[in-house]
Amino acid sequence: MKRSFSIFIKLFVILQSISVLCVSEEFDFFYFVVQWPGSYCDTKNHCCYPKSGKPAADFGIHGLWPNYKDGSYPSNCDPDALFDESQLTDLMSKMQKSWPTLSCPSNDGLKFWSHEWVKHGTCAESELDQREYFEAALKLKDKVNLLQILKDAGIKPDDRFYDLDKIKDAIEEATGFTPGIDCNVDSSHNSQLYQIYQCVDTSGSDFIQCPRLPRSRCPSRVQLPKF
Ligand code: 5GP
Numbered sequence: 001m002k003r004s005f006s007i008f009i010k011l012f013v014i015l016q017s018i019s020v021l022c023v024s025e026e027f028d029f030f031y032f033v034v035q036w037p038g039s040y041c042d043t044k045n046h047c048c049y050p051k052s053g054k055p056a057a058d059f060g061i062h063g064l065w066p067n068y069k070d071g072s073y074p075s076n077c078d079p080d081a082l083f084d085e086s087q088l089t090d091l092m093s094k095m096q097k098s099w100p101t102l103s104c105p106s107n108d109g110l111k112f113w114s115h116e117w118v119k120h121g122t123c124a125e126s127e128l129d130q131r132e133y134f135e136a137a138l139k140l141k142d143k144v145n146l147l148q149i150l151k152d153a154g155i156k157p158d159d160r161f162y163d164l165d166k167i168k169d170a171i172e173e174a175t176g177f178t179p180g181i182d183c184n185v186d187s188s189h190n191s192q193l194y195q196i197y198q199c200v201d202t203s204g205s206d207f208i209q210c211p212r213l214p215r216s217r218c219p220s221r222v223q224l225p226k227f
């Protein structure tokens with residue numbers, strides 16, 4: 001009886017260490033990615049405003065994405081994790097404001113947030129649970145006002161074209177870190193600033209210099225469409 005109890009304890013300790021190993025940090029940093037709504041909408045696919053109404057003319061969150069230093073990234077890491085809307089009840093109006101969905105048909109955003117949690121958030125579960133994941137993204141959005149930084153540098157959403165380097169320099173000067181910039185193409189084939197990537201430490205709270213910049217599809221001059 002005593003022997004089987006001690007075997008049970010040993011087994012328990014071994015299983016515990018395995019589970020600790022399994023949830024130890026499994027990524028190197030986050031990309032915090034925001035999208036310019038004018039560039040999402042100004043494409044062949046168009047867009048649909050969320051049910052809560054036309055979003056503000058501001059960058060909106062796309063996601064907080066765990067990444068590896070070599071440029072690869074994990075995805076869909078926990079088949080058992082379900083998106084639990086009830087954990088976000090008190091964050092709902094902030095989510096609608098800072099993380100609006102623009103996909104069609106018009107909806108309330110839950111599909112977008114659930115997709116981001118399941119695809120990306122579950123790969124950071126060693127650091128942040130679901131609520132912490134969304135809270136971290138909302139806080140990051142409030143830390144840096146990218147639109148104001150660009151406006152202060154004379155770069156406005158007015159359909160004009162701007163030097164990509166000027167955009168990067170303005171953000172680097174204001175935040176201390178080089179951003180990644182990604183572009184898409186509008187229905188007249190103009191390249192436009194679509195997304196800005198900032199790197200964040202694995203706790204999801206502090207911006208860092210990017211261990212690796214994301215790939216960019218931008219030419220040297222890009223349009224910043226009105227929204
Ligand atoms: P796209 O091919 O449009 O750039 O990206 C499609 C999707 O793949 C993104 O929305 C995102 O979910 C994922 N993705 C693209 N690039 C990266 C990346 O560098 N890191 C991570 N973690 N996900 C990415």
Ligand code: 5GP
Pocket residue numbers: 035040062063100101102103111112115119
């Ligand atoms: P990702 O590219 O992150 O893997 O996937 C984004 C998914 O979220 C796509 O299925 C896309 O249709 C959906 N989605 C919903 N709203 C938005 C939005 O406002 N922006 C982007 N980029 N994707 C959205």
